[in-house]
Amino acid sequence: MIKFSEPGADLFIPGGGSIANALSRTSHLAIAAHQDDIEILAFHGIAECYQQAERGFCGVVVTDGAGSPRAGDYAEYTDEKMQEIRAEEQRAAAKLGKYSAQFQLAYPSHQVKNTPALSLVDELEEILIKTQPEVVYLHNPMDKHDTHVAVFLKSLAALRRLPEKNRPKVVYACEVWRDLDWVCDKEKIALKSDEPRELALALLQVFDSQVSGGKRYDQAVLGRRLAHATFSHSHVVDDVKGVTYAIDVMPLLEDSMLTVEAYVQGFVERFAYSLTTTLAALSQD
Template identity: 50%
Template structure:
């Protein structure tokens, strides 16, 4: 498999041939940056951990050059940061026992350029060999520009696959904008209670970001717990963590669906829910 960027990196933690690592993949996640997968796709990582039937493959699209840096990393160059973040992602793949970890090494600017098809072509090449049953993406209501661009390129890549090769389930998960605002009927409930030590270990690997000024490790765990606690006001917690997600499967299975209209449909249903709740108790 030939990828576009010369700095693209492929890691197979157990040393299997690339073709075998992709062929056994059941769960796959596509993220923008190193650490995104561990934060939004833990549901898939945990489903495959120590399993003989399920295998998780991760794809990180960008090169990590533009990340925040202070403290110990304040004087690190973009080139050095790319190497650091690539190695952190490799280590996470090893700790999480991934089937494969592929880093495309693309500049964010190239992925944001809708006329540049390199990212889409790389993704199609990987997906054609992996054929996962479940895919995790950023959600299209995220507020990070690069996350949105990666989501759009990913959906385009999935739509280019033959219909019988497209994943059954595609989740759009939360990072830069939580999905607590989705009405309950629209929430994809991805339980993240299992193996808390694995969660902490994976989150803590990305020291260049944590020590570089962002406590993602604490924030992600706090969000998962808050999601579980504030989900149902009248029932005891059934889980200690949830990641909320949008079901993006219709966007991949029906190419005629408009991504903007599909996403705004969630907003319209929230708007209606707010209106109805106020009307139910209003004396005005």
């Protein structure tokens, strides 16, 4: 059994049965900062495993859910009450999506952002060892939410600890608080995120404390996925109705000397080069 550092942490097995069996079924795993982030960034993996006996999806939420915006019925709720509600919503999403397992590690956001949080890296490493996923979904290091970036960095640290033979085959860094449509086409990865549409919508609407509490993620996320699919190619009829963009994290695992800063700067420089070369080619001066 994995030893948690935070007293509010828990492991939920939606389908029942033993923890060992649930974790061993994991083929796809997502590590995210907050409740509902998994359902935004990793729906591709959820759908890949949904009702598939040979595949299992495992979710890991790092923080305790404190400090979220609230309005309407939730306007007067304390942080402690909101944490309880958001944790229960995440368990409900895991049950609806038929996840093999759902971890909630309950770290305060400030601890993840402002300290080395070595206990968190230890826990993530142990989860990865116990589950041995083939595919991992993370936040992306260019996200504009500081907690998302911090969780990415802690996740990368855990992945880098793994022996090469035990590492995932694929690691995606996905969009939540900053779209990745600006990344050069040959570098960004379009993850099919349109079916089952009813499940995609229901998974977002489970988080009523956010949707009814002032943030219409259900509309915004599905709208972004559709927009990405529609605007991805100007001269091709849409063959999917929803896309989540991601980038490949494997270069950071294959080269331990590659810094995240250099990795990110590469995307920015290549994007800038593509813009300036297009402008130069089309200039009539």
